[in-house]
Amino acid sequence: MGIVVVNPGPLTLVEDLGRQGWAALGLSPSGALDRQSLRLANALVGNPATAAGLEILLGGLRLRFVTASYVAVAGAEGSVTLNGAEIPLNQAVPVAPGAVLDFAVPLFGLRYYLAVQGGIDAPRLLGSRSTDMLSGEGPAPLASGDHLGIGSDLGGGPELGAGSDLVTGPLAVPAIRRAPDPARAITVRVDRGPRADWFDHDSWRQLVTQGWTLSADSNRIGARLVGRPLKQTRTEDLPSEGMVLGALQVPPSGLPTVFLADHPVTGGYPVIAVVRRADLDVLGQARPGQRIRFVG
Incomplete structure (x- = not known):
């Protein structure tokens, strides 16, 4: 060995x-x-x-x-x-x-x-x-x-x-990206998710303007966020549907979770946004307590 x-x-x-x-x-x-x-x-x-x-x-x-x-x-x-x-x-x-x-x-x-x-x-x-x-x-x-x-x-x-x-070999070495400073906010780009219409315009604006904090409960399954809760405009049950990497799912608490590499493949809460794949790497280096801002 x-x-x-x-x-x-x-x-x-x-x-x-x-x-x-x-x-x-x-x-x-x-x-x-x-x-x-x-x-x-x-x-x-x-x-x-x-x-x-x-x-x-x-x-x-x-x-x-x-x-x-x-x-x-x-x-x-x-x-x-x-x-x-x-x-x-x-x-x-x-x-x-x-x-x-x-x-x-x-x-x-x-x-x-x-x-x-x-x-x-x-x-x-x-x-x-x-x-x-x-x-x-x-x-x-x-x-x-x-x-x-x-x-x-x-x-x-x-x-x-x-x-x-x-x-030098046939492929170039990827660029070195500095690890995020835990004292500074990181910026993460998002696109509207398949259930963005379950939230009003104010909730979307709140998502992309307020600062969020990464919870200590985060892990490889999901990055849990702490901040002012988002409010749904629709309250009926949502049938379980497929989930993708980067899905920003909003449970009844209104506090979103970003699904990471080990995420469940289905979920029953609405997905308001999806984090762009290139920005998930940076999110994977964020520390508990670090501030996060979404832009979209």
């Missing part, structure tokens, strides 16, 4: 870009909440975009490498050390056998993404190695003493040359 988990931290998951098209079986797309950061980390070590990496919530992870490799860390910004020495983020770094990699609590953002050259080797389910926290399918969250295999998912991106230098 290539890697031993010494300490898993609060929650560390195996994630790739997810499994699409299986809602009929009750499975959400799952996958990394910040897909751009996972793509970046994979590209930096020469993996294809679809390779599995680790999604690390709030640091705390400690890994011991049995096998030499290259690693890259993207996403959240904080101190990541190799044998006690801080390593750069957003860059490929060689790791020797016996080396220990530690993740501190990030200063910015919420989730680190670790790519290992060759990818994390875990069983595939319907074409993906991703953990789905709602259904419980996919690899279990990491636990102390776990052994992780290193795969052979190479090619399709920049390749490692001699030493730690990178040479």
Whole structure:
């Protein structure tokens, strides 16, 4: 086995870009909440975009490498050390056998993404190695003493040359996007949802003008928001209908939830808006208590 988990931290998951098209079986797309950061980390070590990496919530992870490799860390910004020495983020770094990699609590953002050259080797389910926290399918969250295999998912991106230098491959490295500052509001673009007509114009204006706060009850299933509740103009029961990634669903409390990667595939509350796919990555890095503004 290539890697031993010494300490898993609060929650560390195996994630790739997810499994699409299986809602009929009750499975959400799952996958990394910040897909751009996972793509970046994979590209930096020469993996294809679809390779599995680790999604690390709030640091705390400690890994011991049995096998030499290259690693890259993207996403959240904080101190990541190799044998006690801080390593750069957003860059490929060689790791020797016996080396220990530690993740501190990030200063910015919420989730680190670790790519290992060759990818994390875990069983595939319907074409993906991703953990789905709602259904419980996919690899279990990491636990102390776990052994992780290193795969052979190479090619399709920049390749490692001699030493730690990178040479340009057939695909460009994705742009580095800074993790959001928890002291600043993030802006998220939305489009009108299929049930926007269940709310009056004032509710839509309220959605896109007032500030919202990310609740501590948020998780990979949904980002729960706190603010002045929205009011429906229609009160009849809504039959359960399909839900998409980014759907902004409004329950009777009037406080919206944005469905994230592990969302349920159906729901019975009206969807007033849908977050644009490109902005879900930023939302996946927002911290509890962070201010959020919608624009549409």
